[in-house]
Amino acid sequence: xxxEFFKSKKNIVMVSVLTVLLIALVVCSIVVRAGExxxxxxxxxxxxxxxxxENCEYCQANVTHSNSCGTxxxxxxxxxxxxxxxxxxxxxxxxxxxxxxxxxxxxxxxxGIVIGALLNASYNIPKTIDAAVSDGLIEAVSGTAGIFxxxxxxxxxxxxxxxxxxxxxxxxxxxKNIKTKVGAAIATFILGVLIFIDDYFNCLTVGSVMxxxxxxxxISRGKLAFIIxxxxxxxxxxAPISSWAAAVSAYAPEGTSGLKxxxxxxxxxxxxxLTLIFVVMIAVMGFDYGKMAGVEFKAQTTGDLGAIEAxxxxxxxxxxxxxxxLILPIVVLIVACVVALIYNGGFFDxxxxxxxxxxxxxxxxxxxxxxxxxxxxxxxxxxxxxMCRKAITFKEAMDSIPKGFIAMVPAxxxxxxATALKNMTGLLGSDVFVDNxxxxxxxxxxxxxxxxxxxxxVIAFSTGTSWGTFGILxxxxxxxxxxxxxxxxxxxxxCLAGAVCGDHCSPISDTTIMASAGAQxxxxxxxxxxxxxxxxxxxxSFVSFILAGVLTLAADWVAYLAIPASIAxxxxxxxVIKYLKNKKAKQx
Numbered sequence: 373x374x375x376e377f378f379k380s381k382k383n384i385v386m387v388s389v390l391t392v393l394l395i396a397l398v399v400c401s402i403v404v405r406a407g408e409x410x411x412x413x414x415x416x417x418x419x420x421x422x423x424x425x426e427n428c429e430y431c432q433a434n435v436t437h438s439n440s441c442g443t444x445x446x447x448x449x450x451x452x453x454x455x456x457x458x459x460x461x462x463x464x465x466x467x468x469x470x471x472x473x474x475x476x477x478x479x480x481x482x483x484g485i486v487i488g489a490l491l492n493a494s495y496n497i498p499k500t501i502d503a504a505v506s507d508g509l510i511e512a513v514s515g516t517a518g519i520f521x522x523x524x525x526x527x528x529x530x531x532x533x534x535x536x537x538x539x540x541x542x543x544x545x546x547x548k549n550i551k552t553k554v555g556a557a558i559a560t561f562i563l564g565v566l567i568f569i570d571d572y573f574n575c576l577t578v579g580s581v582m583x584x585x586x587x588x589x590x591i592s593r594g595k596l597a598f599i600i601x602x603x604x605x606x607x608x609x610x611a612p613i614s615s616w617a618a619a620v621s622a623y624a625p626e627g628t629s630g631l632k633x634x635x636x637x638x639x640x641x642x643x644x645x646l647t648l649i650f651v652v653m654i655a656v657m658g659f660d661y662g663k664m665a666g667v668e669f670k671a672q673t674t675g676d677l678g679a680i681e682a683x684x685x686x687x688x689x690x691x692x693x694x695x696x697x698l699i700l701p702i703v704v705l706i707v708a709c710v711v712a713l714i715y716n717g718g719f720f721d722x723x724x725x726x727x728x729x730x731x732x733x734x735x736x737x738x739x740x741x742x743x744x745x746x747x748x749x750x751x752x753x754x755x756x757x758x759m760c761r762k763a764i765t766f767k768e769a770m771d772s773i774p775k776g777f778i779a780m781v782p783a784x785x786x787x788x789x790a791t792a793l794k795n796m797t798g799l800l801g802s803d804v805f806v807d808n809x810x811x812x813x814x815x816x817x818x819x820x821x822x823x824x825x826x827x828x829x830v831i832a833f834s835t836g837t838s839w840g841t842f843g844i845l846x847x848x849x850x851x852x853x854x855x856x857x858x859x860x861x862x863x864x865x866x867c868l869a870g871a872v873c874g875d876h877c878s879p880i881s882d883t884t885i886m887a888s889a890g891a892q893x894x895x896x897x898x899x900x901x902x903x904x905x906x907x908x909x910x911x912x913s914f915v916s917f918i919l920a921g922v923l924t925l926a927a928d929w930v931a932y933l934a935i936p937a938s939i940a941x942x943x944x945x946x947x948v949i950k951y952l953k954n955k956k957a958k959q960x
Contacts, residue, residue, distance in 0.1 A: 454491050460800035463488030464844050467793060481789035481840060485509070488796025504792075507799060512791035518740030519618040520784050525747040526569060527776025530577065532754055533701055535772065536763035537693020543581040545695050547588060556582075556589040557599060557655040564603025565648065568611035569705060571604040571883050577698070578603070579890020592671035593678040593893030594664060594901040601887035601902060602651050605838060605872045606644040613709045618743050619787055619839055620846070620868065631713070631737055633864065639935055640865035640920055642913040643825075643873045646942050650909055653943060659950050662904030667897065678893050697763060701754040708753075709746030716742040790843020797847050817852070817859060818921035821866035824849060825917050828867050829910065832874025837881065841871040858928040862920050869913060877906045908949070912942045 454460060467484030485508050486500070492507075493499030513520075533539060542563075550556050560582045567574045578600050586596045608616040612635050621630025654660065660668045671677050717733030718724030726733040755769045824845065832841040845867045853860030875881045879899045888895040920934035 454494075454800055456801040459491055460797060461848070462491060463793060463796050463800070464848065467844060478785060478789065481786070481793055481843075484793045484844075485789065485796055488793065488800065492796060492799045503796070503799070508792035508795050509788065511795050512788050516619075516740065516787055516791055518738075518744045519787060521744040522618055522747050523780040523784060524773070524777045525744070525751050527779040528772045529701060529705065529747075529751060529754055529776070530779065531772035531775045532758060532764065532769065533698055534577070534580070535768055536697045536758045536761070538695070538697030538699075538701070538763075539577050539581045539693075541693035542695045542698045543584050546582065546585045550585055550589070553589040553591060554655050554658065556586050556591055557595075558652065560586060560596065560599045561603055561648075561651050561655070564600060565607050567702065568607045569614050569702070571608045571616070574604040574608070575600055575883060575886035575890045579887070579892070581698075583892065587677060587679075590672050590675070590677070592667045593680075593891045594667040594897050595660070595671075597887045597891035597893050597898040598664065598902045598905065599651055600890050601876060601884060601898075602647050602905075604883050604887065605875055606647040609644045609838075609868055609872050610638045610641055612638075613706060613713070613743070616839075618740060620842065621738075621740065630740075636861050637865040637868060639932065640862045640917075641869045641872075642865070642916040642920075642935075642938050643869035643876075643909060645935075646909050646912055646916075646938060647872075647876070647906075649939060649942060650905065650946075653946050654905075657946065657950060659953065661949055661953055662901065663897075664901040664905065665953075667901055678897060680892055680894055693763060694761075697758065697761070700757065701750060704753050705747060705750035708749040709743055712746035712749070713737045713742035716745065786837055786839045786843065790840055794843060794847045818924055819918065820852060821859070821862045821921045822914055822917040824863055825866040825870040825873075825914060828870025829874040829877075832871045832881075833878045838871035838875035841874065842867055845871075858931050859921065859924045862917065862924070862931065866917050869917075873906065873910050873913065877903055877910075908945065909942070912938060912945060915941065 463484045466487055467480050470480035470483060485504055489500045489504035489508060492503045546559055546563075550559050560578065563581060564574055564578050567577055579596070582596065583593075586593075605616075608614045611617065612631065617631060617634045620634045659665075667678055714720075714730060714733040714737065717737030718726040719728060719730065719733035721727060724733070758764045759766060759769060828841050828845055831844065832838050846864070849863050849867045850860075853863045875883060877899075878884055879895070884899065884902075885895060888898040891898070916934055916938035919937060920931050923931040923934055
């Protein structure tokens, strides 16, 4: 068995890297013994001296006194001697390095969890297992069970709608009513934007629906794959009612609204917003560049769209589907989720401070409860509606549920491991260490969002997963920036935007692969044609994050000027690229 394992160069590299990292971990463990288990906040005394801090909850300003330390509970010691030290970041750092080298996120995250548990238990093996299982994995599953339910229901609804022929019917309708190439591209974009509930749902639907439409207007399959990819993860990352919103909400610190944290980060999510604008601008301006220009020219002049296989006319979907079979379930899903979210936030509770306050109740809600609540209603409605229409049988409806679960297994695994890793870093006090480290570098923090964006891009590109990326980085970002500040919001946006950008560019990303499959084009060609576009948007986003961070030095509200500035910069960049392209064409 071992001989077979070590025949693979990838396995040899992974074992070698892991060995080096473990040796480094042991060396660092010997060197870093700060406090020897003493609490970093009180130095082991169990007492914190208050010097009249006006924010002290125990006294009024200008009154000096002592309090029992809240970090250690007053006993002066921590469970781990590495609490609040550099070693608190060892687990996510090792997970990141392994993911970058092996390009395998599941094992990398799991190893990070185990190492975090080892450090938390100070190498006591029984305590390590208990920490990894109880505080890590079990806590992660119990804390995100609502998101798992939501993901499974989404997967089932995708299967149901496609089986009933709703997607195919919409495609036939669009083919009859769309007359121009620009119209076909914009219609594909609009459908992608409307299916914002989940990126899997998006990729599984838009490709099959719009292929006949884009084919009839000579749009290459590479271009179709780009539009699908550009309206999958980016739109989900700025839609409050989506599986991505629920996943990000799961990483919110205790006592804060995860959905509110997600919503406030939307305006500064430059990559996602600019990607959507980019798709429209390219379609309206009527030009392409890079490798995309080549495949589009070939499609227009020779009719070779770059399709890799013929359409399957006997794919098992109903031929009696209607456009309403696609639209109605999506509308019901959105409405039901919105009602469920504000209900959970106290909108209908007369005793709540958010009674009949839509904005307040939406910010006060728990997405892990509201989204499953609404999606269950939508699933029941969809099953009953499609059965009454005789589009599917009861057996087909029930078969869709386990199939939906299978489709969402990768997302569920990543979410579980990433949350467990977050729990380990929390137990080790990574937020305490990072906060102390950056306490004297306030002015440098304005450049951190741009750096976070690049780091997230690299991790997501190398691992092929945005969920795993923001699962690793969000706890660190929350520790770096003060809670509730505009700069903290920009930092969170940079983390999420970078995760989407890297995922968008990565050839091993699940959404990139599904976009290729949805468009039925060569996967390598999709990656090559999309990369220049993604890099252009990433460059503008990087500059925008620098601008937004610097503007916070003037005032928090001034940072919002970076939003229109980023849009203007992107549009200007496209006009410059088109001008240079036309100039080069005239010289030939």
